Amino acid sequence: QVQLVESGGGLVQPGGSLTLSCAASGFTFSIYNMGWYRQAPGNERELVAAITSGGSTSYADSVKGRFTISRDNAKNTVYLQMNSLQPEDTAVYYCNAEYSRWDRKIMGYWGKGTLVTVSS
Numbered sequence: 001q002v003q004l005v006e007s008g009g010g011l012v013q014p015g016g017s018l019t020l021s022c023a024a025s026g027f028t029f030s031i032y033n034m035g036w037y038r039q040a041p042g043n044e045r046e047l048v049a050a051i052t053s054g055g056s057t058s059y060a061d062s063v064k065g066r067f068t069i070s071r072d073n074a075k076n077t078v079y080l081q082m083n084s085l086q087p088e089d090t091a092v093y094y095c096n097a098e099y100s101r102w103d104r105k106i107m108g109y110w111g112k113g114t115l116v117t118v119s120s
Helices: none
Strands: 004-009 010-011 018-025 035-039 046-051 057-058 065-071 075-084 090-101 104-110 116-119
Touching: 004 090, 004 104, 018 035, 018 090, 018 116, 035 065, 046 075, 057 065, 075 116
Parallel strands: 010 116
Antiparallel strands: 004 018, 018 075, 035 046, 035 090, 046 057, 065 075, 090 104, 090 116
């Protein structure tokens, strides 16, 4: 059974840091592109960071320079290091896995999310 389980969310003060983890199982992790999305109340779900199966990374402009995505294929885990957190970063953060061919998604999976609250 496919599972993506996020952990590491919580309450942090502005300027603080958190590291999110996503543990994957039930599929061939190493060939999937991985991403972190977030959704705040009243907002659309947005992609904040992605890492390809080859290790290339990309970031939303709003988090560039503050967040770092990484993966450890031996542990089937993807991470999101978040620094200099601000209240606007408050959201539920979701882990996503996607396998695609010919620019079309073949299979995709979502975690249930972990809540990050940035507040003083």
